[in-house]
Amino acid sequence: MESYRIIGLTSEKQAKRIEKRFREATDNKQDIKIDIDNSSITLPDDIDSNIIYVISSFEHVSILEAKISSHDQDDFSESSHKHKHKHDHSYSHEINSGKKAQRNMLIVFLLNLFFSIAEFIFGSLFNSQAILSDAVHDLGDSMSIGIAWIFQKVSSRGADEQYSYGYRRFSLLGALVTSIVLLGGSVLIIIQTVPKLLNPEPIVVSGVFWVAIGAVIINGFSVWLMSRGSTTNEKLLNIHLFEDLFGWLAVLIMTIILQFKDWYILDPILSLLIAGWILYNTLPEFINISKVFLQAVPSDIDTKLLRRKIESIPGVNAISHFHIWSTDGKQHMMSITVTTDSSSIEEHVLIKQAIQQIVIEYNIYHVTVEILYDPKKLIRESI
Template identity: 40%
Template sequence: MTEYKLNGLHCNKCSINLEEKLNQFTTHTKVSVDYENSKLLLDESDVDIDQIKKILEFEKITMSEMDDTNISSEETQTVNDSHGHKHGHHHGIESIMNQKTSKKMMMVFSLNLIFSAGEFIFGFLFNSIAIMTDAVHDLGDALSIGLASYFEKISTKEANDQYSFGHLRFSLLGALITSVILLGGSIVVVFNAVPRFLNPESVNHEGMFWLSIAAIAANGFAAWLMSRGESRNESAINLHMIEDVLGWVGVLIVSIILNYTDWYILDPVLSIAIASFIIYKTWPLFKETVEIFLEATPKHLSRQKIEDTVLSVQGVTNVSHLHVWSIDGNEHAMTVTISTPKEEMSEIEAMKERIRADLSGFSINHTTIEIVYDPKNTLTKD
């Protein structure tokens, strides 16, 4: 048995369908597609490898050799014996992970909603503009987290006729909305803190102290939950929680100092400083998410290097209309037109296969390559 690395598998359903297609060209053994690890396992003596490659090319999936391609017969038997429950096992893991993410978001949503209501009440009772402002911000957090949770669930859906690339960008939409609310909430903090900076007022520092202890514990727990996630959506929410923890640490410090002094100006000063820090941290996330929606070339990719990579493939004489964009920030797509003097279909197919294999190193797994036949090398790049 030989093991290959697959690039371009973007959903479990697709891997199941692919496996069914590939197994039409075997006689005694089974071709196994491991979606979780992006691997293909097959017996080259029992399949037509050219047919396998042709199917993968049609599905825009590239296949590359692993460092250790030889699997023992015992391991092979284990794979074949366990084949019947392989996909069900992965579906279970995927389902559990999605459920965990959703549950975490709903828990954080509930914490923020309850705490924002409490902050409005205690902020009024303690005459603290910092607490009242944070109450507005926490309410915005709760609303944005609720939306983010909804979009995160949608993002796990498979591709369909309307969303041919899948629903991955719905997670980005949640991150975008969360970032906007985070930026807006921080600006509100600044605008509400400035008048207090110019005209400080006394506050109930003892009430602020105990409320800040409870808030740090609640928001710290929420931040810990979201720090274990991997999506941009969860990262944006985690930033929310960190902001809230920092804000309440500021309130705690101010309450302690005010217990011994009357430096009430510290409250708005800390609020402005924390809000400015959050704006500084949130802006790059907001900007990058907007760039993905606008289909800009991912900033960590060099369009020139990609063009040079395509031109380096034997038979390619020129490149035009090269467009690279990101689907969700991790997986990228590309369309390109190339010219070539080659006319044999087998040579053209080999050339396209080489291009796709080379581009997989850029995390470009969705490629559309248009060929312009140029026998006289009219289009050859100088």
Template identity: 45%
Template sequence: MHNHDHTNSSKRIGWAFFLNLCFTVIEFIGGWLTSSTAIMADAVHDLGDSLSIGLAWVLSKVSEKGSNNDFTYGYRRLSLLGALVNGLVLIAGSVWVLSEAIPKLLQPEMPLVEGMLGLAILGVIVNGFSAYKLSHGKTLNEKVLNWHLLEDVLGWVAVLIVSIVLLFVDWPILDPALSIVFTLYIVFNVGKNLWSTTRLFLQATPDKTLSESLHRSLSSLEDVRSVHHLHLWSLDGEHHVLTAHLVLQRALTLEQQLSLKRAIADRLGEFELAHTTIEFEFEEEACRDASVI
């Protein structure tokens, strides 16, 4: 049953990827032909979503391989690399759109409104259909991507409204103004995500509150005197890894150690961690990682 759900999820993400990639190419061509910077800005946005969807699709395939001797934690961390590349591509595209749009505020040019209107209608249909396909999914990947596609639908609705206004009013400045609003929105969100992704890539603690809760939970165990070298990092922002050294109150028999390990498993089970490594130490024992930061 799980494999069937995974296959359906992969198919839905694949459909969404090919639809958005093809439409992104149409957008760039259409934006150039209609001289619409608003469409170019949305094309950059859709390019980012196509990259995100494509990455999610590839990872859904690669993740089936699991871990091996080369990648002992599996391949989930590739998503962070993909997110970094995705963010840099979007930032570069946004800078290009702004370099085109800002001069047009001073000397606005009327775009080919009929073509702009047609692309807007097509954009609502394509992105709406993709969002509809992914709305049937239950995986986290599909839910996150669905929100991206719904944002695209709203963006194309805005382009549609502006193109209808331009059919009746000679306000060419609306086109570059809309593209600048789109682009600043992209830069703001991509900037936040890029910073978060970079922190995770550098193995920063993904959640300080979670780290503190883990420390308190382990420290409160009956036979534990203290906890040190607690390290919490994340494979991909969702699957976290924990390592910690526990200093014991006293020497424990094998049976007592097994009992403590079961208690630790119960405590850590509340946090849904992907991987955990716990080491026992005695109070008089020198920690071999004492010199390691």
């Protein structure tokens, strides 16, 4: 048996289906198995490369280290081999998110939700715009964590009759809602804070001090809890919670200064800094998410370079209907029409395999290639 890399899995259901297809095609009932954690599949040593090609193409996955016969396709497989390690684990954590990750996210969500409500109350009581600004921020965090927790299960579903591309964009939908809330709340805080910057008002320093103490404890616990996790979601949330912790440490330092100096202007200044920081970090994410929904070409893909690589494949004369888009900002898709003057089915297969090997390094895992037979080379230029 030989181990191959399999890229582009979207669910455990798809993995079981692919295992079944290979067993039926090779009459091997037991040894063929997909290891989702390592993104690998074990296949017989003597398996026909055409079987791998047909099943992987039908399932829209890429199986690396597949045996491409003849025509010296090494140049095309070499680039994907260099990048294969980078993408080996693209989906294993998303498929196996685990109950522990969901439990940690739920705990942090509840902590942030209740504390953000408390911030709105105490921020109003103590007349602190800094606390009110962070209340908006923490409410946005709560929504992010809560929506991520809810949609994590939904987004892992495979394609069905209603959602032919699967449910992966549900996670983006939650992020879009959260970013809109954060942007709107930040603008509102700035509008309310500017007058107080010109005419600072006293705040209840001791009250703000104890709120800051509570915030440091809660955020510190959340950081500790998330640091124990290993999933991508937990790591990203941990970075965000670290930023919250540092923000509240700044508020704590401000209250200590106000114990000795009547520099009440520090509160609206800190409020504006927090609101500005939210806008600075949220606006680019909002723009990126919007681009995904508008099906823009992913920003990390150089279409001109990719086009030249495909056009250089032996047997390809011209390309058209070259479209690239992303389902969730990570998993990209591509469709393309290529012309060739070769009537050989084997040559057509080699062209498709070469294209699949090239696009792997661009995180393009789902590729639809249409071969147009043009023996007289009527089409001379790509569009």
